[in-house]
Amino acid sequence: MYTLEQLACFVTTVEHGSFSAAARALGKAQSAVSQQIINLEIDSNQRLFTRTGRYPELTEAGKQLLPYAQAVLAQQTLFEQQLCLLDSQQPARLTLALDEGIPATGLKDVLITMAAEFPGLAFETLSASSADIIELVQQGRAGTGLVFSSLEYPSLLHFDSVGTVTFDILVSPLHPLAQHRPTHTDQLKLHRQLVIGSRNQVGSAFNYPLSPDVWQADNYYMLNELTKAGLGWAMLPQHIADQALAEGTLIKLPVDAENLSWHANVDLIQHPGDAATRAGRRLRQLMQGLL
The missing domain is CATH 3.40.190.290 (D-Maltodextrin-Binding Protein; domain 2)
Incomplete structure (x- = not known):
C-alpha cells in the first residue's frame, strides 16, 4: 500500500522537475527519493515517470494520478493543522457577530490576516442588531461581537471601545x-x-x-x-x-x-471562552483598528 512519504516524493519531483531537486526540497538523499517513487510504482502497479531523458517525465498514468496525490497531501496538511489547533487548545471555529449599522469595510483585511496566522481555523460571521448580538455572545453562540455601546453588559463579557x-x-x-x-x-x-x-x-x-x-x-x-x-x-x-x-x-x-x-x-465584546484563546485575542486586537 502506498504511503504519504511516497506521495510526497512523487508530487515534489513533479513540482521541482527532477529527483535531485525533489531530494533537496525534502531534505533527503536522491537515492531515497528515487526508491520511494519506485516503491510507489510497485505498490500502484503503474509506471509514473519515463526516465529515458535527462529529466523524468510523467507518463499518462502519472498525469492521471498526480491531482489525486496532491489532494491527499493537502488533506494531510489540513489534518495536521487541526492537530496543532487541538494541541494549542485553540478553537476550531470563531464566530463574529456584527451590527450592520457599523461600517466594516476593513473586515476583509482582518479575515485575511486571521486566515494567514491561523490556518485551518474556520470562521463564521453573523449579522444582527446590537441587542441580539449581546445575547448571542452571552450565550456563546458568537464568541466576539461588534455592537453599539450599551449602558450595561452581562458581567462575564469582555468589552473595549473601538x-x-x-x-x-x-x-x-x-x-x-x-x-x-x-x-x-x-x-x-x-x-x-x-x-x-x-x-x-x-x-x-x-x-x-x-x-x-x-x-x-x-x-x-x-x-x-x-x-x-x-x-x-x-x-x-x-x-x-x-x-x-x-x-x-x-x-x-x-x-x-x-x-x-x-x-x-462602538464596542467590541467577547465571550470569556474566546478571550482566553490566542486566536480570540488576536481577533480582538485586529478589530481594534477596524474603525
Whole structure:
C-alpha cells in the first residue's frame, strides 16, 4: 500500500522537475527519493515517470494520478493543522457577530490576516442588531461581537471601545417634517418614528423611541427603505444612508434640527471562552483598528 512519504516524493519531483531537486526540497538523499517513487510504482502497479531523458517525465498514468496525490497531501496538511489547533487548545471555529449599522469595510483585511496566522481555523460571521448580538455572545453562540455601546453588559463579557459611528435624523423629501422645519424634539413626537428593534424584543439602549407611534425593524437596511418610502423618520448611520442622500430619496432634517446629529460609540465584546484563546485575542486586537 502506498504511503504519504511516497506521495510526497512523487508530487515534489513533479513540482521541482527532477529527483535531485525533489531530494533537496525534502531534505533527503536522491537515492531515497528515487526508491520511494519506485516503491510507489510497485505498490500502484503503474509506471509514473519515463526516465529515458535527462529529466523524468510523467507518463499518462502519472498525469492521471498526480491531482489525486496532491489532494491527499493537502488533506494531510489540513489534518495536521487541526492537530496543532487541538494541541494549542485553540478553537476550531470563531464566530463574529456584527451590527450592520457599523461600517466594516476593513473586515476583509482582518479575515485575511486571521486566515494567514491561523490556518485551518474556520470562521463564521453573523449579522444582527446590537441587542441580539449581546445575547448571542452571552450565550456563546458568537464568541466576539461588534455592537453599539450599551449602558450595561452581562458581567462575564469582555468589552473595549473601538470607535464611533455618525448618525443623522433622516426623512423622505415628501415627509411633512421635510416641509416644516422642526425647532424642537417635541415636534418629532408628532410623527411616526422608525427604530431598530431586536428579535427578543429587548430595546436598544441608544436608539430609543421618542414618538408614541413606532415601527421597528431588526436591521438598518430595512429601516433605510422604510424611511425612503416616507413611512416615518429615523436615525440612520451615515454610511447606510449615503446613497439615498446622493439620490435625493432621503434628506437630513432641515437646519434647525442639525444639532440632532450625533456619534454612537462602538464596542467590541467577547465571550470569556474566546478571550482566553490566542486566536480570540488576536481577533480582538485586529478589530481594534477596524474603525
